Amino acid sequence: MERYDYLVVGASHAGLEAVRAIRAHDATGSIAMLNRDPVLPYSPTVLPYVVSGRSKEDRVALRDHPWFESLQTAYLERTQVSAVDAAKAVVRCADGKEIGYGKLLLATGAKPIIPPVSGLDGVPYHVLRTLDDALALRNAMGTAKHAVVLGAGLVGMHAAENLAKGKCQVTVVEMRDQVLPGYFDAEAAAMISAAFTGNGVEMLTKHRVTSVAKQGQQCVVKLENGEQRIADLLLVATGVTPEVDFLKGALDIERGIIVDEFMRTRVANVWAAGDVVQTRSFFGDGTPAGGILPDAVEQGRTAGMDMAGDPGVTPYPGGIPLNTYNFFGNRALSVGRDLPANAGTEWEVLRRNSAASASEPARYLKIVLRDNCLQGIFGVNVLFDPGIMWELILRRTNLSELRQQLLDHPQDTARAVMSGIWR
Amino acid sequence: MSAINTIAFKPALCDGCGECMTACSTVKSVNGSAAQSRIQIIADPLKGSWELALCRQCGDPRCVADCPAAALSKEANGGLISWDAEKCVNCLLCTAGCVYAGIAFSADEGRVVKCDQCGGDPQCVKACPTQALTYLTSASIYNRWGDLEDLFVPGLGGCQGCNTEIVMRHTLRRVGSNTVLATPPGCIPGMGSVGYNGMAGTKVPVFHPLLTNTASMLTGIRRQFKRKGRNVTAMALAGDGGAGDVGFQSLSGAAERGEEILFVCVDNEGYMNTGAQRSGSTPYGAWTATTPLGTEAHGKVQDSKNMPLLMMWHRCAYVATASTAFMEDLYEKLEKALAASDHGFAYLHIYSPCTSGWRFPSGNNIEVARKAVETNFAILWEYQPDQGLRLSRPIDKPLPVVEYLKLLGKFKHLDAAQIQHIENHVAEQTKLFSELAGIGKGVERLAAAAPLSAGHERSSVSERLTR
Ligand SMILES: Cc1cc2nc3c(=O)[nH]c(=O)nc-3n(C[C@H](O)[C@H](O)[C@H](O)COP(=O)(O)OP(=O)(O)OC[C@H]3O[C@@H](n4cnc5c(N)ncnc54)[C@H](O)[C@@H]3O)c2cc1C
Numbered sequence: 053m054e055r056y057d058y059l060v061v062g063a064s065h066a067g068l069e070a071v072r073a074i075r076a077h078d079a080t081g082s083i084a085m086l087n088r089d090p091v092l093p094y095s096p097t098v099l100p101y102v103v104s105g106r107s108k109e110d111r112v113a114l115r116d117h118p119w120f121e122s123l124q125t126a127y128l129e130r131t132q133v134s135a136v137d138a139a140k141a142v143v144r145c146a147d148g149k150e151i152g153y154g155k156l157l158l159a160t161g162a163k164p165i166i167p168p169v170s171g172l173d174g175v176p177y178h179v180l181r182t183l184d185d186a187l188a189l190r191n192a193m194g195t196a197k198h199a200v201v202l203g204a205g206l207v208g209m210h211a212a213e214n215l216a217k218g219k220c221q222v223t224v225v226e227m228r229d230q231v232l233p234g235y236f237d238a239e240a241a242a243m244i245s246a247a248f249t250g251n252g253v254e255m256l257t258k259h260r261v262t263s264v265a266k267q268g269q270q271c272v273v274k275l276e277n278g279e280q281r282i283a284d285l286l287l288v289a290t291g292v293t294p295e296v297d298f299l300k301g302a303l304d305i306e307r308g309i310i311v312d313e314f315m316r317t318r319v320a321n322v323w324a325a326g327d328v329v330q331t332r333s334f335f336g337d338g339t340p341a342g343g344i345l346p347d348a349v350e351q352g353r354t355a356g357m358d359m360a361g362d363p364g365v366t367p368y369p370g371g372i373p374l375n376t377y378n379f380f381g382n383r384a385l386s387v388g389r390d391l392p393a394n395a396g397t398e399w400e401v402l403r404r405n406s407a408a409s410a411s412e413p414a415r416y417l418k419i420v421l422r423d424n425c426l427q428g429i430f431g432v433n434v435l436f437d438p439g440i441m442w443e444l445i446l447r448r449t450n451l452s453e454l455r456q457q458l459l460d461h462p463q464d465t466a467r468a469v470m471s472g473i474w475r
Numbered sequence: 476m477s478a479i480n481t482i483a484f485k486p487a488l489c490d491g492c493g494e495c496m497t498a499c500s501t502v503k504s505v506n507g508s509a510a511q512s513r514i515q516i517i518a519d520p521l522k523g524s525w526e527l528a529l530c531r532q533c534g535d536p537r538c539v540a541d542c543p544a545a546a547l548s549k550e551a552n553g554g555l556i557s558w559d560a561e562k563c564v565n566c567l568l569c570t571a572g573c574v575y576a577g578i579a580f581s582a583d584e585g586r587v588v589k590c591d592q593c594g595g596d597p598q599c600v601k602a603c604p605t606q607a608l609t610y611l612t613s614a615s616i617y618n619r620w621g622d623l624e625d626l627f628v629p630g631l632g633g634c635q636g637c638n639t640e641i642v643m644r645h646t647l648r649r650v651g652s653n654t655v656l657a658t659p660p661g662c663i664p665g666m667g668s669v670g671y672n673g674m675a676g677t678k679v680p681v682f683h684p685l686l687t688n689t690a691s692m693l694t695g696i697r698r699q700f701k702r703k704g705r706n707v708t709a710m711a712l713a714g715d716g717g718a719g720d721v722g723f724q725s726l727s728g729a730a731e732r733g734e735e736i737l738f739v740c741v742d743n744e745g746y747m748n749t750g751a752q753r754s755g756s757t758p759y760g761a762w763t764a765t766t767p768l769g770t771e772a773h774g775k776v777q778d779s780k781n782m783p784l785l786m787m788w789h790r791c792a793y794v795a796t797a798s799t800a801f802m803e804d805l806y807e808k809l810e811k812a813l814a815a816s817d818h819g820f821a822y823l824h825i826y827s828p829c830t831s832g833w834r835f836p837s838g839n840n841i842e843v844a845r846k847a848v849e850t851n852f853a854i855l856w857e858y859q860p861d862q863g864l865r866l867s868r869p870i871d872k873p874l875p876v877v878e879y880l881k882l883l884g885k886f887k888h889l890d891a892a893q894i895q896h897i898e899n900h901v902a903e904q905t906k907l908f909s910e911l912a913g914i915g916k917g918v919e920r921l922a923a924a925a926p927l928s929a930g931h932e933r934s935s936v937s938e939r940l941t942r
Contacts (some may be wrong), residue, residue, distance in 0.1 A: 068540070069540050072535065072540075095543035097543035097566065097568070098564060101564040106564055107562070107564055111561070112544060112545060112562075114542075115545075122551075345568055346568065349537065349541055374571050376566060376568055376570065376571055378565060378566065383567065385567070437576045437579055438567070438570055439572055442571065453521055463579075464515075465520060467515065468518065468519040468526040469519070470574060470576070471526035471527050472519055472524065475486070
């Protein structure tokens with residue numbers, strides 16, 4: 053039986069960073085990375101750009117074979133894990149092969165949620181998580197005249213923009229009362245939504261799809277309010293759920309695999325990182341956490357260092373929401389959390405905005421502080437460095453004397469503070 | 476992973492003139508606007524200090540890990556983080572990974588921009604009038620040396636943070652396998668050169684002479700090999716005690732006879748291996764186990780003797796002082812010392828701050844070494860008989876000596892008078908070296924000075940030396 057000291061299942065951001073971290077500390081242990089896909093590793097985040105044609109599908113590989121060779125890591129593509137037997141320390145693959153491990157990392161990411169909409173299983177619809185999905189969607193977009201997108205998260209919004217630019221009539225249906233819920237605050241979301249409306253996209257927030265049905269080559273999408281839309285292209289983008297079915301209860305799972313602050317699962321010699329785990333919020337509250345790329349990287353690094361016994365490993369601090377989002381030539385950035393509903397006097401909100409003019413786009417900036425420490429910052433067409441803001445939140449840096457400067461010049465002020473901290 | 480060249484920033488020297496940004500945007504941006512400069516100097520609104528935003532070309536770059544489009548990569552050669560316009564999808568996730576603002580969106584250019592060090596000739600550094608920016612290229616040395624075979628055992632029993640391992644490994648890498656190595660009692664055999672369990676600690680013949688006879692034994696070995704027709708490098712890695720105190724008579728003899736030896740003295744200013752006792756090289760005022768602190772005693776009462784200067788008066792083929800805070804300089808001197816040892820005596824004196832014996836945090840070794848040089852506490856110079864003494868870096872604008880003293884626990888007790896004494900000593904040494912390196916005159920004076928004795932100028936020098 054094949055056996056590796058370190059076995060990494062999943063070949064994306066979490067897994068790749070873990071491999072790097074393992075090899076940085078353990079020069080000799082054997083490593084293998086398994087991927088169910090028949091290609092070199094790629095990122096789901098690049099898929100909207102494959103759909104739009106910006107990225108060529110043969111130019112998206114995150115790493116190449118020489119990289120794996122330089123880290124003496126076996127890259128086994130087309131190898132789908134179908135079960136984990138922790139008692140025997142082996143994984144079983146879809147083709148029946150067994151692979152033994154010393155330490156196992158599960159970094160299998162997430163997969164699209166398919167909402168319980170009646171009739172959905174009877175119509176052709178698209179999702180977007182794999183390269184195959186992207187190629188199928190790109191293909192379908194070429195001919196579609198009418199499209200309905202279920203869900204106004206990042207996946208749905210990216211697709212809606214692509215479709216709109218392809219001269220397709222698009223309707224976005226979102227259950228919640230704003231677009232990009234959990235990523236942007238209501239005001240930024242309203243600006244984003246307005247840009248879509250301005251470009252001819254129909255935005256139906258607070259709407260629910262009750263059923264879909266096939267009608268010739270098209271499908272009819274019925275809404276709760278009795279209206280309907282006809283679509284030759286239906287995209288389901290209502291969120292993701294961890295890719296854990298293959299575990300069949302072998303691990304403790306709630307909203308994802310349960311891990312501690314070193315990404316250890318409750319089973320000996322098994323770690324998990326990235327979209328597949330239930331990520332604790334840095335804020336210790338209900339702020340959504342995980343499901344974003346930089347978190348997958350952080351978790352992958354933590355897991356890899358811990359697996360290899362690297363003494364430099366530090367506990368994963370918890371997830372902080374972070375997003376960089378471009379839409380119709382505008383840039384939206386968000387880091388951290390918004391003001392909670394029951395905020396006390398220790399909370400403070402700083403805000404500025406300006407309407408669009410002939411030469412200038414609309415701008416918006418909101419800064420949320422608690423006890424003078426940054427909690428969140430949300431901007432549209434206002435530049436700042438999200439990585440620095442993230443670090444300032446993590447460090448709970450006191451910004452009391454810099455509040456006004458931060459609002460007026462968020463980029464330079466935060467840069468100066470951070471640079472001072474590094475010295 | 477290869478080491479990388481660095482654009483270093485010293486905020487204390489920066490006056491915020493912005494020349495670096497103008498220079499950068501002139502060559503890099505689409506419209507010459509300083510806002511597009513890849514290096515940004517920013518005033519801290521509270522402290523008034525000048526701060527920096529610039530790509531650090533990280534060893535484990537998060538921008539690369541966070542890029543979903545494979546547009547960023549760390550180059551295997553040179554270590555720069557390069558950006559591929561064709562692959563970039565402008566998602567800005569890289570900027571979420573960077574805590575130095577090293578990669579940021581440029582509104583004018585409509586994409587992220589970052590420093591590429593101008594292909595090895597950074598314009599910002601050239602434009603900086605105050606030397607706040609410098610381009611450090613020592614990394615290329617590590618890469619070059621990394622390709623040479625490491626002739627020491629993988630594990631070493633050194634104290635945490637000691638720079639002697641660098642000295643041992645890198646020296647032996649460069650000198651190569653055609654070497655016989657002597658490591659007299661001291662930290663270096665203690666760290667493992669003589670090996671464990673009957674196995675040698677190096678991949679070259681190594682022996683453990685007495686403290687007293689290192690240079691004599693190497694003399695015999697070198698001569699015997701020569702007699703047999705083999706030209707081996709006879710090298711010593713010795714401490715300051717073994718070189719300058721009890722081992723001095725054999726060293727002095729070998730140097731005076733011009734034996735073909737490469738003698739490296741690793742100076743940690745005392746017998747640090749055996750519990751931090753004083754040596755002739757221990758500076759005035761320093762605490763050691765044998766110059767303790769009490770009601771009467773306040774550390775060492777004599778100044779250190781200047782060993783490398785004593786060696787220079789032997790008119791060796793090559794004498795130099797070096798520091799692991801200035802590696803390019805150290806390597807240049809190692810080259811010259813090695814070449815000189817082929818036809819005469821070469822003496823290389825390397826300062827080695829001792830984390831445990833000098834009492835400072837183990838992460839500070841290089842900083843301590845740097846401050847010693849920058850305050851003129853340890854002056855870097857080299858001597859060749861036909862060229863005289865040359866300073867390796869200017870000594871006319873030193874930092875205050877206390878900047879160095881305050882880093883070290885062994886000086887913690889110093890009172891004002893003792894500090895004054897040390898300052899005077901450093902000032903006197905500085906003056907002496909300026910004089911020795913006197914333009915034009917240095918050559919003749921030194922050539923004439925060593926064997927004979929005459930002339931007013933020389934007597935003033937030797938007066939100072941003997942004090
Ligand atoms: C369209 C889209 C757009 C996005 N945009 C953004 C964005 O703008 N910003 C952001 O921060 N995040 C974004 N994300 C989320 C981001 O892509 C994920 O957070 C990130 O990819 C998670 O990385 P991961 O390594 O945990 O898992 P994934 O990237 O999901 O990778 C999982 C890996 O596991 C493999 N795998 C799964 N099951 C098996 C198995 N049984 N056996 C073997 N291999 C298996 C897969 O083939 C894949 O290689 C986006 C996601 C999508 C889908």
